[in-house]
Amino acid sequence: xxxxxxxxxxxxxxxxxxxxxxxxxxxxxxxxxxxxxxxxxxxxxxxxxxxxxxxxxxxxxxxxxxxxxxxxxxxxxxxxxxxxxxxxxxxxxxxxxxxxxxxxxxxxxxxxxxxxxxxxxxxxxxxxxxxxxxxxxxxxxxxxxxxxxxxxxxxxxxxxxxxxxxxxxxxxxxxxxxxxxxxxxxxxxxxxxxxxxxxxxxxxxxxxxxxxxxxxxxxxxxxxxxxxxxxxxxxxxxxxxxxxxxxxxxxxxxxxxxxxxxxxxxxxxxxxx
Numbered sequence: 702x703x704x705x706x707x708x709x710x711x712x713x714x715x716x717x718x719x720x721x722x723x724x725x726x727x728x729x730x731x732x733x734x735x736x737x738x739x740x741x742x743x744x745x746x747x748x749x750x751x752x753x754x755x756x757x758x759x760x761x762x763x764x765x766x767x768x769x770x771x772x773x774x775x776x777x778x779x780x781x782x783x784x785x786x787x788x789x790x791x792x793x794x795x796x797x798x799x800x801x802x803x804x805x806x807x808x809x810x811x812x813x814x815x816x817x818x819x820x821x822x823x824x825x826x827x828x829x830x831x832x833x834x835x836x837x838x839x840x841x842x843x844x845x846x847x848x849x850x851x852x853x854x855x856x857x858x859x860x861x862x863x864x865x866x867x868x869x870x871x872x873x874x875x876x877x878x879x880x881x882x883x884x885x886x887x888x889x890x891x892x893x894x895x896x897x898x899x900x901x902x903x904x905x906x907x908x909x910x911x912x913x914x915x916x917x918x919x920x921x922x923x924x925x926x927x928x929x930x931x932x933x934x935x936x937x938x939x940x941x942x943x944x945x946x947x948x949x950x951x952x953x954x955x956x957x958x959x960x961x962x963x964x965x966x967x968x969x970x971x972x973x974x
Contacts (some may be wrong), residue, residue, distance in 0.1 A: 702908050703845035704785055710734065710908055712749065712750075712753070712778065712957060714958055715750070715753050715958055716753060718958070718973060719757055719759065719814075719892065720757075720956055721751060721861045721974060722758060723872040725760070725833050726759070726760050726762075726809075727754050727760075727761040727762075728762050728763065728827070728829075728934070728954065729750070729761070729762075729763035729764070729870070729926045730763075730764060730766070730887055730888075730889055730934060730935060730936035730938045730953075730955045730968075731763075731764050731766025731768060731769060731832070731888075731889030731890075731956055732766030732767065732768045732770055732889065732937070733747075733763060733766065734746040734749055734751065734769060734772070734934055735763075735772070736746055736749065737771060737772060737840060738772035738773060739772070739773045740772075740773030740774060740831070740833055741773070742772070742773070743772035743773045743774045743779075744774060744782060745775070746771075746772075747782040747783065748782065751756065751782075751783060751787060751790070753889060754935075755787060755789055755790075755791060758789060759789060760789045760791060760806055761789055761791065761825075762790070762791040762792050762827070762829060762877055763783055763792055763829075763832060763876070764803060764805075764829050764830065764832070764887050764888055764889055765771065765779070765801075765802065765803060765832075765889065765890065766832075766890075766936055766937065767832075767833070767834035767835060767850060767851075767890060768834075768836075769962075770906070772804050776801075776802040776803070776831075777794075777802055780792060780794055780802055780803055780821065783926070787891065791953060792805075793805035793880070795860075795959040796860060797858045798852070798856075799854065799856035799857050799859075799860050799894050799917045800831070800833070800854030800857050801831025801832075801833055801854070801857060802831055803829060803831050804826075804831055804860055804861075806826060806827065806828050806829070806864055807826070807827045808823040808825075808826050808827075809823065809824055809825035809826065809827070810822060810823055810824065811824045811909060815915075816855075816883075818839045822878070823868075824882055825882055825884070826868070826882055826883075826884040826885075827867045827884065827885055827886070827887065828861055828864070828867040828885070828886040828887070828930065829884065829886070829887050829918075829947045830853055830857050830861065830887070830888040831853075831857070831888070832850075832851070832852070832853050832890040832914070832935075833850075833853070833854075833890070834845065834850070834851055835849050835850060835851060836849060836850065836851050837851070839972065842917060845970065846917055848912065848913060848914060848915040849915070850890050850912065850913065850914050851890070851914060851915070852890075852892075852906035852914035852915060852916040852917075852918045853888060853892070853920050853967050855901070855916065855918055855919070858918060858919060858923050859919050860925075860944075861886075861923065862922075862923050862927060865884070865927045865929050865930075866927065868881070868882075868929070869881055869927075869929070876929050882929070883929070883931050884930045884931065885930060885931060885934065886924070886930050886932075886934070887933070887934050887935075888933070888935060889935055889936050889937050890913065890914055890935065890937050891911055891912070891913045891914075891937060891938065891952070891953075891954075892913060892914060892920050892933075893911075893913045893914065893917045894917075894920055894921045895911045895913055895935070895945065895946055896910070896911035896913055897945070897947065898911075898943060898952070903944065903945040904943060904944050904945075904946060904948070905942045905943030905954070906940070906941065906942050906943060907941050907942055907943050908940035908941060908953055909938055909939075909940050909941055910938075911941070912937060912938055913940065921948075921950070922927075924950050925948045925949065925950065926955070926966075928949070928952050930950060931949070931950065931951065931974075932944075932951035932952075932953055933950065933951070933952055933953065934953050934954070934955045934974065935954055935955065936954070936957065938954065938956055938959040940957070942954045942955075942974070953974065954974070955973060955974045956957045956973045956974050958973055
């Protein structure tokens with residue numbers, strides 16, 4: 702249930718974190734708001750967490766988690782709240798004919814000429830995918846797995862692949878290198894490859910089993926094949942915060958800052974990457 706004190710502590714933690722780190726860009730990796738809220742409180746919560754970055758003039762973006770839409774608002778309505786009237790938001794709806802809501806990219810361009818590239822050229826890229834919530838058993842009645850979680854759909858992977866390959870093709874046909882720039886990707890629910898991390902090959906803490914999607918839809922294979930994404934960042938598992946290098950891609954958690962309904966461990970401090 703909603704607890705005003707714990708929510709206030711979460712907000713204070715986020716405020717202090719932003720003031721100390723003074724980041725150039727902030728990404729919220731899902732489960733961003735309290736669940737089981739009516740429409741009014743749901744909208745209030747959305748505006749509270751986005752106000753932390755808006756009031757500081759920090760560019761930001763976000764993906765949805767599996768719990769975000771459990772209140773009074775749909776994903777579509779929440780996305781509108783993250784776009785309309787938000788001066789520093791880079792959230793986009795994305796294509797409406799593929800899985801999920803909020804599949805898009807954000808390009809970082811060079812402010813001046815330098816070793817990073819020509820002024821105005823893309824020097825870094827961020828991809829954002831909606832990893833959905835729970836499996837729709839009516840649509841997928843044959844999926845039988847220990848996980849209840851949905852997966853990034855093939856249409857979304859094709860969307861990423863087409864974007865990345867078009868960028869690479871454009872760089873091959875021009876003097877700039879804006880197509881083959883290093884990139885990262887954000888989504889909420891970890892893909893199954895996260896579970897392959899061990900104490901010998903991961904950096905950081907793992908205090909719970911990886912709660913990945915029920916189906917491996919091939920996102921990691923696409924990332925390795927295309928080659929532009931150097932790291933992916935997820936949320937979901939509150940007390941995991943490791944990075945694991947696999948086939949040239951860092952599979953990372955972003956940490957967790959929630960002190961409201963979010964579970965945790967007494968000795969595991971709230972954190973963000």
